[in-house]
Amino acid sequence: MTVLYTDIGELVTNDPAAGDGSALGVLHDAAVVVDGDRIVWTGPARDAPAADRRVSWAGDAAVPGFVDSHAHLVFAGERSAEFAARASGRPYTAGGIRTTVGATRAAPVEVLDAGVARLAGEMRAAGITTFETKSGYGLTVDDERRALGIAGRYTPETTFLGAHVVPDEYADRRDDYVDLVRGPMLDACAPHARWVDVFCERGAFDADESRAVLSAGRDRGLGVRVHAGQLGPGDGVRLAVELGAASVDHCTFLSDADVDALAAGRTVATLLPGVEFSTRTPWADGRRLLDAGATVALATDCNPGSSFTTSIGFCIALAVRHMGLSPAEALHAATAGGAAALRRPDVGAVTPGRRADLVRLAAPSYVHLAYRPGVPLVSEVVAAGTRYAVGHHAVPVDGGAGPVDRAGPHG
Structure with a gap:
């Protein structure tokens, strides 16, 4: 099944040819298509091909899996x-x-x-x-x-x-x-x-x-x-x-x-x-x-x-x-x-052919990783094509109303 991750406000690809010419290869208003555990397409969201499923990241930044x-x-x-x-x-x-x-x-x-x-x-x-x-x-x-x-x-x-x-x-x-x-x-x-x-x-x-x-x-x-x-x-x-x-x-x-x-x-x-x-x-x-x-x-x-x-x-x-x-x-x-x-050419970048590893940040830019030290900015993780939601809000212990965390295995 193919999945389109779209509405990415800022995407770090680590491919200068695919983005702004910097070492990070930054794309804005971007999208990524994943097929199984592989990336098959990256580019502007407006040009994204059709996929079996669509996931919007609502303007958040995304970076390669660490x-x-x-x-x-x-x-x-x-x-x-x-x-x-x-x-x-x-x-x-x-x-x-x-x-x-x-x-x-x-x-x-x-x-x-x-x-x-x-x-x-x-x-x-x-x-x-x-x-x-x-x-x-x-x-x-x-x-x-x-x-x-x-x-x-x-x-x-x-x-x-x-x-x-x-x-x-x-x-x-x-x-x-x-x-x-x-x-x-x-x-x-x-x-x-x-x-x-x-x-x-x-x-x-x-x-x-x-x-x-x-x-x-x-x-x-x-x-x-x-x-x-x-x-x-x-x-x-x-x-x-x-x-x-x-x-x-x-x-x-x-x-x-x-x-x-x-x-x-x-x-x-x-x-x-x-x-x-x-x-x-x-x-x-x-x-x-x-x-x-x-x-x-x-x-x-x-x-x-x-x-x-x-x-x-x-x-x-x-x-x-x-x-x-x-x-x-x-x-x-x-x-x-x-x-x-690790001499791993299959990871570390968001480009076609690489393993589908992506991190969604609850932030508009990767700069927030250093700009907001100690804050748990990771909100979703895609690891080898599998999507995990990561909770970073407190959950009431007395049954009161409040945001609910979600996390992947052992997360």
Whole structure:
């Protein structure tokens, strides 16, 4: 069945040829035709072809479905006390990861699955129609395999992160743990993953250890991703570019050589402003990267320790305020940039042939994503052609009259 979404006051297509010539390819008074899970037509509403069903979006703005290319959703427990301590002046280190490892190992599979379902539902309500998620809170062969099995029920973008930190039981045997990760653990996890990732950072894994794990994953057919430049300068960014990584994530501390390497290669610089907000660390310089010609993505990095948010709109607003991006650049990074970071040519834009992922905003323009930070502007989500209404009004609990929320699954 074909569906015509029409009366769109402002449509962001991410196709300059289809719109105003900008990177966002903005169309006004626009329409989109969807057939099944694909977009088959975009253009002025007055020129729209006939369809089996017509849906009016009453002059509201619409943007591509957001693409969140970095998240850690498979975990148990929470770390609000750690957040409060940081807010009181304690500096952030990677040590808190081990707290989540203990809780995750102890949790039944049903608890972990329910947690992913809840967070995936929050993401959909925020307009995220494609997301990646990692293992990394099990750090044993069985726990990492279990995490990826759960993740695969919710997204095909699953990442093996056995090299998150060295677990306590291997504290004095780092080499043995690296051998475990790139050997038996990778053997167990590779069938359930699309990507391999490493936390290449002080307190986690050095460049040689990271290279060993990433190369082994690449040899098993996995795409490469890297955490780097979060806690300080290092070799992770250039290692990522050298190995042809799809994305290197955080990029808070970059040398001129790092920026030049990103600008010259295909590796996307994924910025995670929720982390800087939560950890009170310096903000990544997105302006520097864009001016150099690098491709930039924005993602939530949803995790229980350093960025416990599923709000991509919040991350867009932070990137505009603190990372030097314009509202247009931030939206592009959270859609087309995320698609590039996942090497997904089927998402991230509203053009014929792409998957039918659209987000209706309760606003006249995409600029409101940064202009009205913290306000739940997403009112409808079309994900692979399926339409979901998202509630953002309070519902009386005493039976009184009032607006009624509607939400998609887990939303």
